[in-house]
Amino acid sequence: MARKTPEFNASSMADIAFLLLIFFLVTTTMDVTTGINRKLPPPPDPSVKPPDIKDRNIMKILVSRSDRLMVNGKPTDLKYLKEDVIEFMTPHFPDNENFPEVKEETIDLLGTVYKSRGIISLKNDRGTSYDMYIQVQDKLAQAFTQLRNEFAQKRFGKNYKDLPEAQAKAVAKAIPVPVSEAEPEDIGGNN
């Protein structure tokens, strides 16, 4: 007579697996770490003098300790910042006194392009809230993304994000992100 191997009761397997599942649910995090990537400048070299930059080439953004925004000395609002930056950084040709200088540059894959010499200087107070600082950084990033997208659409018919690496590099060279953060200092008095 053929012996049957006895089947074992598998119903408790589910409980064991549940236990493991719950253990992992509790001990792990699923937070997707997203963020804004930035590169810090190396510490200033005292022997090298900062380059002289013409006033028309700088857009000075100042965030006060009460989270208010000033662009080139005029109070403004966060919602206008993106458009302002885009307008400022768009190369104006022929030369326009109210906008930064443009220079011609030859870049692989693109040929000769007009590049703005504009620089954005971002300064914040020690009392500025982190939230406001990030919002300003975000607006700047949005502005540059839009500029790059427009440029990439015109040249390659694609968004900057979808470009192959070589083309993306060329676009990034034509439209750099010249944001410079000032050395921190107290500008709003004691805090």
Added chain:
Amino acid sequence: MSRFKKKGEKETPEVSTASLPDIIFMLLFFFMVTTVMRETDLLVKINPTSAKEVQKLEKKDLVSFIYVGEPTKSKLGTNTRIQLNDAFATVDDIPEFIAQEREARDEADRKFLTTSLKVDKNTKMGIVSDIKQELRKVGAFKINYSVTEQRDEN
């Protein structure tokens, strides 16, 4: 016609639970793959701020975190504190922390090391600037402001 008729009384067949463990295991593996072990217990409250233009942080093992916020335990006061690893720290501890983080990585990977700042949204920029200055001094130039992604409101 009655050839196919079964004999005996009809009973509702029991649902086989044999595949249940497999389903649960599948879930388990899903969670094991998509999640990371919680490494540090947060000692500071972090209410992240959100932004639209965010990038995903790749290669999590090459990221060291600096947490800044109010202590979770109210008896420790409401002053903004810095947390490195599992303990409170001051700005002066950052160079040592970065050195340790570098030491723990392969030599080839060290230059890809990113410092992620997880900062509460109500923090003042003063302390963040101090941290950034300290990071600049030790040459940890790659930083990442940890923010959540903002959905479009319109």
